[in-house]
Amino acid sequence: MSDILDTKETSASLTLDDNSGFINVIEEAYDIDWVKVTLGANTTNVIDLVGNGDNAISDTVIDGLYDSNGNYISGTYNDDGGEGAYSQVEFTAQEAGDYYIAVKGYSENTGDYKVTVTQTAQITDDYTDNINTSAKVDVNTSSDDSNELTGSIEEAYD
Numbered sequence: 001m002s003d004i005l006d007t008k009e010t011s012a013s014l015t016l017d018d019n020s021g022f023i024n025v026i027e028e029a030y031d032i033d034w035v036k037v038t039l040g041a042n043t044t045n046v047i048d049l050v051g052n053g054d055n056a057i058s059d060t061v062i063d064g065l066y067d068s069n070g071n072y073i074s075g076t077y078n079d080d081g082g083e084g085a086y087s088q089v090e091f092t093a094q095e096a097g098d099y100y101i102a103v104k105g106y107s108e109n110t111g112d113y114k115v116t117v118t119q120t121a122q123i124t125d126d127y128t129d130n131i132n133t134s135a136k137v138d139v140n141t142s143s144d145d146s147n148e149l150t151g152s153i154e155e156a157y158d
Helices: 153-157
Strands: 022-026 032-039 043-051 060-066 072-079 087-093 097-105 111-122
Touching: 022 032, 022 097, 032 111, 043 060, 043 097, 060 087, 072 087, 087 097, 097 111
Parallel strands: none
Antiparallel strands: 022 111, 032 097, 043 087, 043 111, 060 072, 060 097
16 A cells, blocks of 8 residues: 555546445555546435555545545535444536545544445436427426426516
């Protein structure tokens, strides 16, 4: 196992939906590793960070997700959101591309870790977002379509 950079130039990467994940070690207190994963557009993914093996780290932190430019994605920090003292983040990628998972031990925790990413859903839109859409709204009718909007146009702009 090797020391991993905490920048987008990291050599660490993992494959989506591969249960073997990426395994490495937090060798010293406050060390942060960045692990790259490629995600599809409009996909919801669960990121798990757990201890691994005989030298398992006992308490992990996902120190955030970063986009392909290395910018922090708000709301992606997690401490203890997984099982026990391990970390988990659910994230929906709006755009396809490379993302970086920043992993570390809580406080001065060190040890072996495993990070996995599992795609749980792909969001599909059944209508285009332009004037060529096949969607229509009939006034004073009802629908059992789960994407149905309620209210009126006037209410949306009041």
